[in-house]
Amino acid sequence: MNKYYFTSESVTEGHPDKLCDTISDCILDAYLKQDKSARVAVETFASGNKITIAGQVTAKGKEVDIEKLVRETIKEIGYDNENIDMDYRTCKIDINITKQSPDIALGVDVGGAGDQGIMFGFACDETPEYMPYAISMAHKLSKRLTDVRKNKEIDYLRPDGKTQVTVEYENDRPKRIETILVSTQHNEGIHQDRLKKDVLEKVIKPVIPKNMIDENTKIYMNPTGKFVIGGPLGDTGLTGRKIIVDTYGGYARHGGGAFSGKDASKVDRSATYMLRHIAKNIVANGYARKCEIQISYAIGMKEPLSIQVNTFGTGAISEDELIAKIRKTFDLTPDGIIKYLELDKPIYSQTTNYGHFGKENLTWEKIIKF
Numbered sequence: 001m002n003k004y005y006f007t008s009e010s011v012t013e014g015h016p017d018k019l020c021d022t023i024s025d026c027i028l029d030a031y032l033k034q035d036k037s038a039r040v041a042v043e044t045f046a047s048g049n050k051i052t053i054a055g056q057v058t059a060k061g062k063e064v065d066i067e068k069l070v071r072e073t074i075k076e077i078g079y080d081n082e083n084i085d086m087d088y089r090t091c092k093i094d095i096n097i098t099k100q101s102p103d104i105a106l107g108v109d110v111g112g113a114g115d116q117g118i119m120f121g122f123a124c125d126e127t128p129e130y131m132p133y134a135i136s137m138a139h140k141l142s143k144r145l146t147d148v149r150k151n152k153e154i155d156y157l158r159p160d161g162k163t164q165v166t167v168e169y170e171n172d173r174p175k176r177i178e179t180i181l182v183s184t185q186h187n188e189g190i191h192q193d194r195l196k197k198d199v200l201e202k203v204i205k206p207v208i209p210k211n212m213i214d215e216n217t218k219i220y221m222n223p224t225g226k227f228v229i230g231g232p233l234g235d236t237g238l239t240g241r242k243i244i245v246d247t248y249g250g251y252a253r254h255g256g257g258a259f260s261g262k263d264a265s266k267v268d269r270s271a272t273y274m275l276r277h278i279a280k281n282i283v284a285n286g287y288a289r290k291c292e293i294q295i296s297y298a299i300g301m302k303e304p305l306s307i308q309v310n311t312f313g314t315g316a317i318s319e320d321e322l323i324a325k326i327r328k329t330f331d332l333t334p335d336g337i338i339k340y341l342e343l344d345k346p347i348y349s350q351t352t353n354y355g356h357f358g359k360e361n362l363t364w365e366k367i368i369k370f
Helices: 016-034 066-077 102-108 133-150 192-207 267-284 319-329 334-341
Strands: 003-011 039-047 050-058 092-098 117-124 157-170 173-186 218-221 290-297 306-310
Touching: 003 133, 016 039, 016 050, 016 066, 050 066, 066 092, 117 267, 133 157, 133 173, 133 192, 173 192, 192 218, 267 290, 267 334, 306 319
Parallel strands: 050 092, 173 218
Antiparallel strands: 003 157, 039 050, 117 290, 157 173, 290 306
């Protein structure tokens, strides 16, 4: 038997990096609400009780009140105490936004890619949402950790948190969960035993299938014994630093480009969404049990430079046949992708947390026949 272990992690929306991703995507959505052709590339940096916004925006319409938007976003996430993480009311906000480079605009204005690069898409049949098992479970734990905080089922939790799941595979199929790790910020004075009991009963058990846990499954919570100082006070945050959390938890390759804060002319984002759509439909249509697709672009050019498909020996038809079907069925120019997936709409704040893939309400997750 082929036995091995694979681990993926996720983070809550209050993790410093995800705080920054969320702010960047909320700014993007605000500009797209006014101008669906807005060019936006915005990054956020968080440290202590200070937020720095920088980037490039070219858009029509009235000016966006970025400071107000940032404070509202931080409030929604739940940061209201500068002594242990951050306070939306008192934090300092620096904004440095300029217009998009006219050199880049030369290529993008005629429908070319907003940058060069390589992108990957992936899908497998390990879960109903066609995602790898470890990242699927890690995201569900992180989302549940946030839900029990916001609905006050565990009223002493704070916004920052991380989860990690190790899956034991046998013959390339998930057999059981070897390890669950939860690190969650909490108020001062909470005993570790209480935290462990509450998280086990209200977070882990409602999420993890009973048949995937056994007497040998290891569960760890806040391994240092205390997690009061968190958010940007405990660690700096930066847009685009959770690219593996955003995609497939390391189970598939990654081209290196981040998503949040970028409009769809940036193929780092739009082409990766499109490749997820295609890979998912290759698996959903029974052409393979596992599929990874790579594509490459040159800045200012419309058509991709290359397409590669790998079905890891699970294909019902050849990879050359799949490439031919892809080229015949899908328009892979930036404009074609934007139109097909409706990426000129303000939908990006829905994508930021708990993975950009595996959510049924997103256009690139739609299953079609092809």
